[in-house]
Amino acid sequence: MTRSEYILKLLSQAEKIDVNTLSEKLGVSKVTVRKDLDKLEEKGLLRREHGYAVLNSGDNINVRLSFNYDIKKKIAAAAARLVSDNDTIIIESGSTCALLAEIICQNRRGVTIITNSYFIADYVRSYDSCKIILLGGEYQKHSQVTVGPLLKEMLAYFRVSYAFVGADGFDEGLGFTGKDLMRSEAVARMSEAADKTIILTDSSKFHHRGTVSQFGLSQIQKVITDDHIPADKEAILKKQGIIVEKV
DSSP states (O other): OOHHHHHHHHHHHHSEEEHHHHHHHHTSOHHHHHHHHHHHHHTTSOEEETTEEEOOOSSSHHHHHHTTHHHHHHHHHHHHTTOOTTOEEEEOSOHHHHHHHHHHHHHOSSEEEEESBHHHHHHTTTOSSEEEEEOOSEEETTTTEEESHHHHHHHTTOOEEEEEEOOSEEETTTEEEESOHHHHHHHHHHHHTEEEEEEEOOGGGGGOOOSEEEEOGGGOSEEEEOTTSOHHHHHHHHHTTOEEEEO
């Protein structure tokens, strides 16, 4: 685990922590800690406040990236192993998906990422190793994604091996669920352009049920999550023939 990941893990637990404590726990100088915090603040993963690092609050993607960061990074790393140089893939707009895009651009060459997320396009803008194709449509400012019929029309031009998507919740009858109707519909359309749909989600989502049906279990080939997934939910997935990879 890198220092930055450890800082975010500590913040996820405490929500607010002072520079002196971080210096002691990390075994580095306060100057080094401040530099780490500056980088994390630039990425929107925390904010600085009078000698403290503070976990962001709210529901935008910058904020969601901060929660369970270390787990999401491991899930993203596992997903990235499915991607080879020069592949073309679809990635939707979740926080774990943003980390996946970054890991791919750091470790692969010539990968084309098709996405409806303007956040992800901006998040990996400094990498020359990846090509980004942004899907058009109606722009949702809060989630920084495109949705609607134009997105569907553009997807008709593509066929890829993998679509990597997140989820807001899980229901035994509905399958994986979302919070927003338009966004859930867009993600479903994106998965139709792929041979396999891979769900990337930390285990906390299995304790929530979203308001909108996003994917039935028959539409999913693999779920990558952490080892705290409830045993009964894992059994349901496996009974449907879904591969469950735990990090």
